[in-house]
Amino acid sequence: MRKKITLMVITLAIVVPIISAITFPVVTQWWDAPPDLPREPDEVILFSVQFDESGEGPKAGDNREQLYKYSVLGRVAITDPERRREIVSAVQRDIRAGAPAQARCFYPRHIVRVVKDGTTIDTVICYECHNFKVHVNGGFHRGLTRAIGSESRPLLNQILADAGVPLAP
Template sequence: MNRILPTLLAAFLMLVLGAVALPACAAEPKIPASVAKALQESKTFELYSLNPNVEDKPHDTNFQGWKILGKTSIDDAKTRASLVAALQKGVADNTDGIVAACFMPRHGIRLSHTGKTIDIVICFQCYSSKVFIDGKPTEGFIHTDSPRDTFNKVLKDAKVELPKGIE
């Protein structure tokens, strides 16, 4: 009996740790094709600053459940291209499939493409993004935190409030 308990405990821990690690290992750092196309072609492109504190949820002013601190429309093609390129680079750079369990998003993108609204809720802290099409969750993607400075600069230049502690 004394030998069985440690063995069972070790097996249980391996099972739990394997289940937790599996999604990160199985996830591909790739923006879903429909979202990548919308990033390039959408008629509207809005960049959001979000409050990452879960204690502050829910709010009347929210972006997929996260409090909006501010937003700006990205009408300049060069600015839009730099945001998309930074996000694509962050995705390409996550070659190890690293992702954390937290989700404290500070950024969001809203696109309007082919009659649909696409929201990307971005957590550069945990290296993951969640995608919603017409309010319904769909396939997300992983990345690194490298796009964060580009996103923050665009928000700062537009005089949009950033969450405390990320400047």
């Protein structure tokens, strides 16, 4: 019995460090922070999107524009540089401030597209569960994101409403 325990301890002492060394680069990639949004963007577009609870994407006959499997209800391009900075600043503040907790639903209703020097960063936001995803130049950012605050939500909703863009229920 004692030999088995000793053998098990020695095996674990050898195997665990090897597995850790192999998986460490992968694990650290998961925790990469999303890129900061540029303070002086060349372009900002707000999208109002509707999620599909089935996760299957658009149904047959749904001809609405799709962005990351979400139906686009409308969009507004922000032309005023000061307004662009206000939006970027509000969303970045929410990313940094976070929220007390995250849920798992991820039913996004907002996408904020920020373009600077040819790089496009799309922030897909679910204020309901305080989760967000980041896509850089259309690709998915592999890092995990922490909870996002919701102080920017009224601003984004107001801009979309003022432009006559419907909001998802």
